[in-house]
Amino acid sequence: MSVVSRPDTPAVSGPTSAAPAASAPWRLPAVVRNFVRNREIGLVMVAVVIGLLSGLLVAIIWRLSEFAHAVLFNIPFDTRLSANGVISWQRTLLVPLGGAVILTIIGVFYAGRFKGRLADAIEANALYGGRVSMRGSLLISLQTLLSNGCGASVGLEAGYTQICAAFSSQIGQRLAARRADMRLLVACGAAGAISAAFTAPLAGAFFAFEVVLGAYTSASLVPVIASAVSSWLVMRNLVHPSFLQIPGVPTPASVEMIGQTMLLGVLCAFFSILVMLAVAFSERVFQSISIWRGALRLVIGALLLSGLALLSPTVLGSGHGAMQLLLITNPTWLMLLTTLILKTLASAISLGAGFRGGLFFASLMLGSLIGQLYSTVLTPYFPDIALQPGTAAVAGMVALGTGVIGAPFSMICLALELTGDFWVTIGAVVAASMSALIVRELFGYSFATWRFHLRGETIRGPQDIGWVKQISAATLMRTDFPTAPGDLPIVEAQKLFPPGRVKHIVLRHVDGSYGGIVNSAELHGVPDPAEAVLETLAQQRDQFLQPQVTVRDILAAFDRTEADVLVVIDNAQDRRAIGTVSEAHVLRTYSTELERRNQEVFFR
Structure with a gap:
């Protein structure tokens, strides 16, 4: 992503539109919403519901997968597909092929309809505040079930996590949950999915902390554990999965x-x-x-x-x-x-x-x-x-x-x-x-x-960085900045912009394009302006920001240019100045928002 651009630099693209549709869902009664928002026990109760639902969803998908394997590959219902060595060559050849044809048809039919709605739990928590598309998640879960059912060498865990996270997100939206609580509920859904998939509640809980939530805090411990244990209880009673059998005597520690x-x-x-x-x-x-x-x-x-x-x-x-x-x-x-x-x-x-x-x-x-x-x-x-x-x-x-x-x-x-x-x-x-x-x-x-x-996303984990992309040059810039033509004589400029009135002057060319920036102190420090024009004092002629650039990239631009103020232009072709951004204002806004997000993570 280019921040400090030159005239031939392509425009910086804004955040991707992979977030679910923004249409407001119906909400639960206000008394329920307030109870969950204001009482920690309310959030724990919702987490238990999510865990029970997650266990049920995983059990259903598990059984559907076993049924598909039994029917399509003609194996006993309780036999694992990968452990069965008596599958006919005809089924081994035709079943994956048939599944590929069905998945291709689904992909062609729904390619445009669900474009930008297929964010998984990690991406949703990192970029979209825990908002997961239900329709997109249903499609992903169906494709995962079909892929695994026809014998593809893929696990169902992705489908489990996707559908459980989607239901958790929908519950959070209907509770009008805060951004931090929404992310926590999505983590509860993922914890329930992994807990049920492996009948391992501790593994499910830590999966949520490490992979989906990105942090462990005392505020998130009880809801995530409650969801994982609830899901494990449901799965254990519906499917009765067994422990992994380790033959022989384990090697003692030495x-x-x-x-x-x-x-x-x-x-x-x-x-x-x-x-x-x-x-x-x-x-x-x-x-x-x-x-x-x-x-x-x-x-x-x-x-x-x-x-x-x-x-x-x-x-x-x-x-x-x-x-x-x-x-x-x-x-x-x-x-x-x-x-x-x-x-x-x-x-x-x-x-x-x-x-x-x-x-x-x-x-x-x-x-x-x-x-x-x-x-x-x-x-x-x-x-x-x-x-x-x-x-x-x-x-x-x-x-x-x-x-x-x-x-x-x-x-x-x-x-x-x-x-x-x-x-x-x-x-x-x-x-x-x-x-x-x-x-x-x-x-x-x-x-x-x-x-x-x-895919080009700058995501290293599930930590919430979506708010960073929402703070851009367009939201930080000031539009009431002084401008002047580049061919304006310095003598006249000193009269138009007296000392202390302005700090920086944005220059424009005859065609209206950006021509650099002049520091007011340097303008009034010229000992003998004579016939000189403002353009001779111009700095940062090819250093500017574009409206879509995020706050972190803006701070990086200030470090590279060693400037106090950068100009925001409309695009790299026309280069018309539309605002200015100061480093002090960016730092103040960023630190305030960062402190607010940290408060949301560690305290409710």
Whole structure:
């Protein structure tokens, strides 16, 4: 984004219009709204409702996905798709292809109707104050269910989070919630979604803090925990999911165990970066396919996915069943390596081709494969110190999940809740810490924020930066600024602008375009003006702002130009001055608004 522009610089584009429609929804009675706005217990009660609703929504989508797998792939209803090795080649080939055709039709039909309404929970909390489009979220959830149901190597977690966040946002809008409370309610929906998806309330809560809310505060603790626990109770009673089974005796904590989990964290950190780059590369390749305006991207992706599935059915679906199956069957290193490569390719192809879904569970499966592969290769040579396969698998799962999702505490809690074993969790803590450190240092993005970066969004996390984009040069500038033609003699200018009356004078050319700015002190400091004109004193001729530039970019512009005042022009072509912005006013406005937002985060 260009801030200090030259005449040939394109105009700076304003904030994207990805926010949901601004039409005011109907609201709940005033007594209910006031109770929630003014009493913390009211917000907690709403969070419980969101948790119950989230658990129900996740259970419904879960069952629909299992039903689709059972019908389309002709497998038993309670069997995981990725753990089933008796799928016919005809179904392996035709089902993903049929799903790709349906998704292509949906994409073509709804491409224009939902443009700018598909912000997820992270983007909505970062840019739009927690406002999530319900219609756009329903479309995303439907596409995610269809993608997973037809066997694409994507997880349902993205669909869970999207629909739960959308319902939470709708509840917040009907309560006329404050911006900070709206963001908190969206986080409650995300916490409920992840809690139900993995039957892990602690992991769901920390996922909300780290990935969706961007901060942990005492004011947000109780609502988020209430939502996560409520959702977990609903899911446990409706679906009865089981813990991850870790065979054998876990490796006890020791110096050797800590050292090896650190090594696994390093390996998984680099592999997580490789996975994210692979997905980005896959997207670029598929976007280059312009046949029928890209309508064949999903079809080509489905054919490639089917080819991989014919080699190994473990690449189909999110991978829950395959991960558990590989943990308890003691596979060879060759099988583990083959599955690791095929699953990575399948996930990159599925997401790059346009199948909807997430990389959450795929990252867990890939991490567990790396951990098992490490243990399997090392055990024959160092049987006394090598990590037990289950311990190594959990450490790798948590480390790779941390690298991709960017939520180390959430992954650590997930390890504890899935295994119920404290010794395994110690290794997970070390591996997650190493992975988080390396990925932040070398890459700087999680999977979600990396995709925002590829789209051109300056989002590094869910912290609220939407208000920053709302404060622009157009809202900060003063329009009552003194102007003068550049060819005005200095002698006349000294008479028109006496000392102390004005500080800066904006110059204009004959055609009305911006010609620079003159400091009043320099104007009256000219010892012998003679026949000189104002233009000879002009500064910042090619340094100016455009109306759309945000407050942070304005401050950066002041640092670069070392100016006290910058002129705002209408556009880079006409260059007509429409206002001036002073650094002191910008700093005062920014610090006041920042203090207000900090108060909203830590206090209600």
